[in-house]
Amino acid sequence: MSTIFFKNKPSVVGWYSVAGKKESEGPLGNTFSRVVKDEYYGEKTHEAAERKLFVTAIQGVMRDAALSPDAVFAGDLLNQIVSASFAMRDIGLPYVGIYGACSTMALSLIVAASYVDAGLIKTAIAAAGSHFATAERQYRTPLEFGNQRPPSAQWTVTGAGATLLTNQKKSAIVATSATIGRVIDYGIKDVNNMGAAMAPAAADTLARHFKNTKTKPNDYDAIFTGDLGRIGEEALRDLLKDEGYVLGDNYYDCGKLVYSGKQKVDMGGSGCGCSAITLNGFIFSKLQTGEYQRVLFMATGALLSPTTSYQGESIPSVANAIVFEHQKQQTEVNSK
Amino acid sequence: MSTIFFKNKPSVVGWYSVAGKKESEGPLGNTFSRVVKDEYYGEKTHEAAERKLFVTAIQGVMRDAALSPDAVFAGDLLNQIVSASFAMRDIGLPYVGIYGACSTMALSLIVAASYVDAGLIKTAIAAAGSHFATAERQYRTPLEFGNQRPPSAQWTVTGAGATLLTNQKKSAIVATSATIGRVIDYGIKDVNNMGAAMAPAAADTLARHFKNTKTKPNDYDAIFTGDLGRIGEEALRDLLKDEGYVLGDNYYDCGKLVYSGKQKVDMGGSGCGCSAITLNGFIFSKLQTGEYQRVLFMATGALLSPTTSYQGESIPSVANAIVFEHQKQQTEVNSK
Numbered sequence: 001m002s003t004i005f006f007k008n009k010p011s012v013v014g015w016y017s018v019a020g021k022k023e024s025e026g027p028l029g030n031t032f033s034r035v036v037k038d039e040y041y042g043e044k045t046h047e048a049a050e051r052k053l054f055v056t057a058i059q060g061v062m063r064d065a066a067l068s069p070d071a072v073f074a075g076d077l078l079n080q081i082v083s084a085s086f087a088m089r090d091i092g093l094p095y096v097g098i099y100g101a102c103s104t105m106a107l108s109l110i111v112a113a114s115y116v117d118a119g120l121i122k123t124a125i126a127a128a129g130s131h132f133a134t135a136e137r138q139y140r141t142p143l144e145f146g147n148q149r150p151p152s153a154q155w156t157v158t159g160a161g162a163t164l165l166t167n168q169k170k171s172a173i174v175a176t177s178a179t180i181g182r183v184i185d186y187g188i189k190d191v192n193n194m195g196a197a198m199a200p201a202a203a204d205t206l207a208r209h210f211k212n213t214k215t216k217p218n219d220y221d222a223i224f225t226g227d228l229g230r231i232g233e234e235a236l237r238d239l240l241k242d243e244g245y246v247l248g249d250n251y252y253d254c255g256k257l258v259y260s261g262k263q264k265v266d267m268g269g270s271g272c273g274c275s276a277i278t279l280n281g282f283i284f285s286k287l288q289t290g291e292y293q294r295v296l297f298m299a300t301g302a303l304l305s306p307t308t309s310y311q312g313e314s315i316p317s318v319a320n321a322i323v324f325e326h327q328k329q330q331t332e333v334n335s336k
Numbered sequence: 337m338s339t340i341f342f343k344n345k346p347s348v349v350g351w352y353s354v355a356g357k358k359e360s361e362g363p364l365g366n367t368f369s370r371v372v373k374d375e376y377y378g379e380k381t382h383e384a385a386e387r388k389l390f391v392t393a394i395q396g397v398m399r400d401a402a403l404s405p406d407a408v409f410a411g412d413l414l415n416q417i418v419s420a421s422f423a424m425r426d427i428g429l430p431y432v433g434i435y436g437a438c439s440t441m442a443l444s445l446i447v448a449a450s451y452v453d454a455g456l457i458k459t460a461i462a463a464a465g466s467h468f469a470t471a472e473r474q475y476r477t478p479l480e481f482g483n484q485r486p487p488s489a490q491w492t493v494t495g496a497g498a499t500l501l502t503n504q505k506k507s508a509i510v511a512t513s514a515t516i517g518r519v520i521d522y523g524i525k526d527v528n529n530m531g532a533a534m535a536p537a538a539a540d541t542l543a544r545h546f547k548n549t550k551t552k553p554n555d556y557d558a559i560f561t562g563d564l565g566r567i568g569e570e571a572l573r574d575l576l577k578d579e580g581y582v583l584g585d586n587y588y589d590c591g592k593l594v595y596s597g598k599q600k601v602d603m604g605g606s607g608c609g610c611s612a613i614t615l616n617g618f619i620f621s622k623l624q625t626g627e628y629q630r631v632l633f634m635a636t637g638a639l640l641s642p643t644t645s646y647q648g649e650s651i652p653s654v655a656n657a658i659v660f661e662h663q664k665q666q667t668e669v670n671s672k
Binding site for chain 1: 407416417424428429431433434435436456457518640643654
């Protein structure tokens with residue numbers, strides 16, 4: 001059994017998102033806590049800018065929530081997750097490095113919520129982020145190379161998000177359950193078609209989650225995947241149909257939400273930051289007001305490295321899911 | 337508070353280590369579950385060999401313990417922790433990717449033990465591993481380059497270890513507490529002197545652990561660091577003395593234990609596999625028999641990437657500590 005039920009329902013008492021210029025010009029532009037228009041964020045390298053996004057998000061959520069966390073659970077896409085690790089020099093808190101590729105926001109949240117739910121620690125931060133320029137350089141080619149993008153490519157989001165969970169006070173949003181992903185590999189080798197590679201893992205986790213929690217897609221006001229993009233989204237719908245689950249109009253992909261159709265991002269947004277900034281703004285805001293009563297947030301990750309691709313390997317993928325509920329609904333359900 | 341006390345004392349019911357030829361010729365040679373003398377392990381690349389070491393260790397511990405685990409917590413040193421992630425394709429269990437550089441065995445154990453202690457899952461595997469040839473290629477230069485090693489260098493262990501923890505049955509070894517590390521950076525930039533870079537993080541975690549658990553170095557039959565090597569070990573002793581703690585003859589470094597002085601490994605062994613194969617053999621065996629009643633196992637990690645070094649950054653480090661006790665002593669303490 002890989003679905004976790006949070007008995008004590010950890011409270012989401014704070015969230016913070018910092019996004020880049022392109023993201024600020026998209027449909028979610030007014031939902032971010034902060035926008036940084038300089039792609040270098042005042043630093044000398046894009047890598048240093050990415051870690052500064054982490055520091056901004058983590059310090060932002062700590063300041064806003066006015067709670068002192070016991071530990072930070074975080075990761076990113078760069079080799080040796082250096083953005084999260086280097087950022088933690090400035091934060092000074094105990095730190096658990098998490099790697100789930102683009103599923104890292106969800107995976108960090110699952111582990112953070114588990115610790116808080118169990119009472120092993122009182123307050124935790126989960127964080128993830130990415131940067132377009134660093135991801136291009138590391139996974140494809142440096143921007144200066146001027147590589148042509150195939151139409152199936154996705155655009156790595158520049159931004160970071162952080163969530164603060166606690167068992168010390170109540171809030172309008174709680175985490176109620178989560179399903180940890182399994183590594184699935186359908187043999188896809190095209191590094192410019194991550195959506196297709198990740199869809200099978202997404203279908204596996206969603207189907208297991210629905211089964212273990214005895215829920216159906218319509219039991220959620222909204223279901224979000226991280227960054228499947230258009231191809232991946234269609235593949236997920238097809239694969240889930242085979243499992244007996246039909247995704248309706250309540251299904252969204254953060255990769256499609258974050259940019260508008262006019263922004264030339266091909267299949268949509270991607271990267272750890274994509275789901276991180278969508279969750280820590282747009283999604284949590286709607287959960288806070290009660291517009292969403294129950295949300296399934298599932299981010300997917302492609303677990304490749306450039307080395308494995310050079311060596312001719314296919315792309316194993318994973319998807320991690322966590323459910324957030326508006327507290328009022330939770331109370332009603334409990335009192336039945 | 338960053339020290340976790342495991343109230344339900346998760347049982348260590350299985351451990352497995354697989355080591356390479358050089359490791360098998362060292363002082364711990366007869367403590368490994370399996371030795372693989374072919375550095376390619378029958379695969380075409382060293383990277384594929386490394387992930388096969390993971391599969392061997394995880395399948396080995398599952399077979400020996402005859403328990404079906406709910407999840408695997410694992411990581412390694414390669415970019416995007418591909419050894420652990422790719423191995424998980426063959427294992428098929430829910431998977432949480434953990435990154436703590438060479439502290440990954442300890443960090444994976446802490447998270448796995450936390451989940452089992454909390455009852456969020458029943459049985460978990462923690463695993464970590466490394467390979468000399470893949471680490472040299474990624475962090476320094478490919479072996480074919482024939483790079484000269486400075487005397488402060490360490491030798492990455494070829495091997496992997498896996499531990500199985502459960503709340504479903506009792507065993508002679510239990511996890512009792514753990515301290516999660518903070519990222520510490522003293523400004524050291526020499527990638528051939530990891531011991532010096534990691535010692536301050538080791539001192540920080542050890543001092544916090546002693547303080548939070550109200551213990552002293554002599555309260556443990558043995559204290560193991562992961563791979564500080566000779567320089568790092570001396571630095572740790574000095575730094576801890578400043579904090580009021582004197583490490584005695586019960587302090588060992590896995591990096592020094594795993595190879596003999598005749599094996600030309602400079603400062604000693606290193607890599608995720610170093611502490612992983614020492615713990616999942618030598619250390620657990622002595623805890624099983626009761627020769628060790630209480631052991632503090634702390635692995636350190638240097639959180640750099642080649643990119644950060646090229647960009648002139650220093651080396652942030654972390655250390656994660658977990659305490660294992662022989663069950664009999666535990667019972668006596670409880671009955672007082």
